[in-house]
Amino acid sequence: MYLYLQQQIQDVVKEFAKRQFDVDANVVVNQPPRAEMGDMALPLAMELARTLRRAPRQIAEEVAAELKKLEIVERVEIAGAGYVNLYFKRAAYATAFDQRTSGASTGKATGEKIIxxxxxxxxxxxxxxxxxxxxxxxxxxxxxxxxxxxxxxxxxxxxxxxxxxxxxxxxxxxxxxxxxxxxxxxxxxxxxxxxxxxxxxxxxxxxxxxxxxxxxxxxxxxxxxxxxxxxxxxxxxxxxxxxxxxxxxxxxxxxxxxxxxxxxxxxxxxxxxxxxxxxxxxxxxxxxxxxxxxxxxxxxxxxxxxxxxxxxxxxxxxxxxxxxxxxxxxxxxxxxxxxxxxxxxxxxxxxxxxxxxxxxxxxxxxxxxxxxxxxxxxxxxxxxxxxxxxxxxxxxxxxxxxxxxxxxxxxxxxxxxxxxxxxxxSPRCCEEMGIELSPEEQKRPYIEVSGRKGLGVKADDLIDRLTEEALREVAARHPDKSQETKELIARQIAIGALRYFLLKYTCNAVIAFDFREALSFEGETGPYVQYAVVRARNIFRKLAEEGEGAKPVAISEATLAKFLAPPDGDAFWSLLYLISQRDAAAEQAVVTTEPAAVAKYAFQLAQAFNNFYHRFHILTEQNPERKAFLLWLVRKLEEQLTATLGILGIEAPKAM
RNA sequence: GCGCCUGUAGCUCAGUUGGAUAGAGCGUUGGUCUCCGGAACCAAAGGUCGGAGGUUCGAAUCCUCUCAGGCGCACCA
Missing domain, CATH: 3.40.50.620 (HUPs)
Structure with missing residues (x-):
């Protein structure tokens, strides 16, 4: 949704710059540093000011006038040296997003083959x-x-x-x-x-x-x-x-x-x-x-x-x-x-x-x-x-x-x-494994793995160790679950931790492997993200247990408008807005061949949800309309975060 | 010697084709909770973005020089 709009705005402004100023502008559309400043920002005016020899704010006014014509745009502000800041109609955006994500995306890819x-x-x-x-x-x-x-x-x-x-x-x-x-x-x-x-x-x-x-x-x-x-x-x-x-x-x-x-x-x-x-x-x-x-x-x-x-x-x-x-x-x-x-x-x-x-x-x-x-x-x-x-x-x-x-x-x-x-x-990791290091090597930030020397951590050993660690935690938290279930959850957590650990670094960073960091399940880790999904699902599970249907219910634009409106709706809007950016995160990762972008996004989303989860109680919400809205929001989060984890090859366990 | 990569908070790393007051996690300190399960949440402290010039409305980001570290330059892959 986000990506689609971003491109649309880019196209509109590009076309406008050509028509109005006769320039082929490189139109950057990004986000303002703070949410209060708007949903999308264009620093275009400053760039054009020089070639057009006009005041940036004046150019910004013209660009703003053009963007006001867009159906989705609520209002436009000129800020700072000439930023054009857009505010979207939240309910319209939410409805469009809901529609785009509700349809099952079927169909096999048939385009040109990528190997x-x-x-x-x-x-x-x-x-x-x-x-x-x-x-x-x-x-x-x-x-x-x-x-x-x-x-x-x-x-x-x-x-x-x-x-x-x-x-x-x-x-x-x-x-x-x-x-x-x-x-x-x-x-x-x-x-x-x-x-x-x-x-x-x-x-x-x-x-x-x-x-x-x-x-x-x-x-x-x-x-x-x-x-x-x-x-x-x-x-x-x-x-x-x-x-x-x-x-x-x-x-x-x-x-x-x-x-x-x-x-x-x-x-x-x-x-x-x-x-x-x-x-x-x-x-x-x-x-x-x-x-x-x-x-x-x-x-x-x-x-x-x-x-x-x-x-x-x-x-x-x-x-x-x-x-x-x-x-x-x-x-x-x-x-x-x-x-x-x-x-x-x-x-x-x-x-x-x-x-x-x-x-x-x-x-x-x-x-x-x-x-x-x-x-x-x-x-x-x-x-x-x-x-x-x-x-x-x-x-x-x-x-x-x-x-x-x-x-x-x-x-x-x-x-x-x-x-x-x-x-x-890492030198510490070598020490733990009983690999002897020269004093010189100990001072190095990391020691290179060598198959020829048999120096390295075997993949299966690492996965085994992670799984054991996870199983210990799961067993402590869920003594009542069957052994089979506990093992399944432990495997999912272990793989979540490992894949996230391997993906969170950008490609040109050397990973100095360290057991303590790889075995961590807290903070910026796979299990943290998995946990957010589990929490979201628990809400629906509980709801079903209480006899209220857990099935997704259609939501009206009027309801969305009511609860997304500022200032009370700001927290909900910013969460929803982030949820809607999955396609943008994925596309960026493709273009830059940098999967870490998606890992980062997954973490941000989990973090935003955990904060939301802490602030707003959903099952105890007395106002039925508000409760329906909150449930809708959680549903969207759960869908998109699960899909994001899917891209990372990480499954969300049933319980954690 | 030549080529490529990296230097950002105590540690590990992000930083959206140059954009607004540089952000996370860990660690430290302090706080939140009779809760939809705390693998959680909030807050504080912590930065001359290796250094010096330059380009321009604007630089962590681009250019030049420089310092430090890494990798590559086989009749190995």
Whole structure:
């Protein structure tokens, strides 16, 4: 509602400025610093004063006169140096909002497809908190886009033939002397948590390879074997990566994260996606065979236009190896092929097999090198978001540069790196976990997580701990509830706390993970917001218990007018006004790729409601008309706050 | 060395494409409640927005310089 009006006003004023002053104005419509100053504000007059060489207040008068014509506008004031402040007809606004939000928003999104790629964990070990941030951001962004009516496809790329998998395979073969068959049995052993097992093995083998003189050679041999396929190592890589992918899906599903497609790197190779992309790149001269220097024998790509005069020395710094001298392809190369496919530019497609069915019936598909089952049409995205941490910006730039080199500048622009900072551990957190730190490290604000060193907080461990903590609280507050119910509520609270914690920071803030903060259920947290919804619902539950129908009742504009009128209605109006801003918060989050905006909004809404809840008693209200109004307001709050939590992937429990 | 990011209250962070008196949470101090369940509410204290210039009606926000911290620049991803 808010967003709609804001845009309408923007359009009206823009058109007016063109007609009246003959200028293309950048019309900003925002909110005044205090509610008494109006509902929306336009600082336009000050901006135009210079170019028009007229007093700002005079311009403001003209803009104000134009805006007074709008049906929804109650009055307009000129304030300060020339702000145009609008006051809406509260009852009309409320009625319009009620109508817009009452209709069930059905219908599948059919517009141009947006592909969001996220999670992308190397399938060689258990997921850790860093991966959780990626998934929480990606999944929330998907929910955001869908809430705005966009058609979204979620992909989780599986790097099943990369070095990280190769290392674990090397560990099984060289350190543990296990056959592929023995590893397979290990994945089926209920007594073994395979992803945790690999977590430890990966750390072990990383240390081992670092100590070996020929560690590098061992790694590249292993990689080649796995890429080529058909060997014991390749079979083992398939077993390991598939088992780990299943573990990851399970972990992520605990947070409510689902995917549509799991494209695998092995198919990029086996279905010759890379050969196709390579041919395109060669044909356009985007890559060339280096014959001298350190990259001799490699196919490299020129990165950033070398404007430097001395082309010999500086050049090498600006090139990126795409195909190694042993003819294996780097990750970036494979990513280019993948990126081309996402935009439908490769001229090839995967085969697909259903991989897993979620409890809700939704199916995740996996790429396959053999003809599979009839599947939905994947790929062919109009816009592509890649949720990848900021440390990989350089690689993302190279992939985009590859698209440009092939003449796909428009697609390169629509290939968006959804960048975010890493999750690190606070020194205190390391201490708690028994990780030894050097005196130097102790002084740092945070310690980087390292899968290679086995240094990090495993996702499932964290979720378990949060759930236990929540269960303790729930059990204390609701001793009468069944164990099953208590556990469900505890899970919902734990996930609410975790997702909110991961989402409340803006993307370019490093999260220094700390148990105390992550386990907090008070203040700016998920449970605080959930609690507000529970409180609102309790009112309706109580109402039903008392025999008064809890069903929503239509409310007249006259009633709305009566109780929203200033000054007594100010508190109600400001709450309602905030409730109506959900679409604006969501849209802002989409445009800025910043889900934190929605988290912030959810918190503000919960805060405003808690204040309202404390000030006004609804069930004891004697005036039936006023009571109906208050109930209507609470109903609206409950709807919109629940929907906002839904965007964040957080459920509101039945009780707390 | 080059590139990118970050410096805002004691701590952790917001700050709406440059807008009015810079805001939250935690922590501290004090208060609210026989209540629709306190995982709550209210209030107080706490700021040279790292520093210095500049741009303009107006700067936490844009530009330049500078200080501090982080990340990246592999035939790893």
């Amino acid at each position: 969001v790629e996220h999670t992308n964990i190397n399938p060689n070990k258990a997921a850790h908190i860093g991966h959780l941030r990626n998934a929480a951001l990606g999944d929330t962004f998907v929910r955001l886009l869908r809430s705005r009516g966009r058609n979204v496809e979620v992909q989780n790329y599986i790097d099943n033939t990369g070095v990280q998998v190769a290392d674990v395979v090397a560990g099984f073969l060289n350190l543990e002397k296990k056959s592929a068959e023995e590893v397979r049995r290990l994945t089926e052993d209920p007594a073994v948590r395979f992803d945790y097992y690999c977590w430890d093995l990966y750390a072990k083998v990383s240390r081992f390879l670092a100590e070996q003189a020929d560690g590098k050679a061992m790694r590249s041999t292993m990689l080649r074997e796995i890429e080529a396929g058909g060997t014991e190592a390749a079979r083992m890589a398939e077993i390991v990566s598939t088992a780990i992918v299943r573990a990851h899906l399970k972990t992520m599903h605990r947070l409510g994260v689902e995917y549509d497609l799991l494209p695998r790197e092995s198919e990029i190779l086996h279905l010759r996606f890379w050969d196709q992309a390579f041919a395109l790149l060669k044909a356009k001269g985007a890559v060339y065979l280096e014959t001298a220097g350190k990259n001799s024998g490699c196919w490299v790509m020129q990165y950033k236009g070398s404007e430097t005069e001395d082309e010999t020395a500086a050049n090498e710094e600006d090139t990126k190896v795409i195909v190694r001298s042993n003819s294996t392809v780097t990750y970036v190369g494979k990513d280019m092929a993948y990126q081309l496919w996402k935009f439908g530019l490769l001229g090839k497609d995967f085969y697909y097999q259903p991989f897993h069915t979620y409890p809700d019936g939704h199916v995740v598909w996996m790429s396959s090198s053999e003809r599979g089952k009839p599947s939905p049409a994947f790929g062919n995205g109009k816009i592509v978001y890649n949720v990848i941490d900021t440390r990989q910006s350089y690689l993302q730039d190279i992939v985009a540069a590859g698209l440009r080199a092939l003449g796909y500048a428009a697609q390169a622009d629509r290939s968006i790196h959804f960048s975010y900072e890493m999750v690190a551990l």
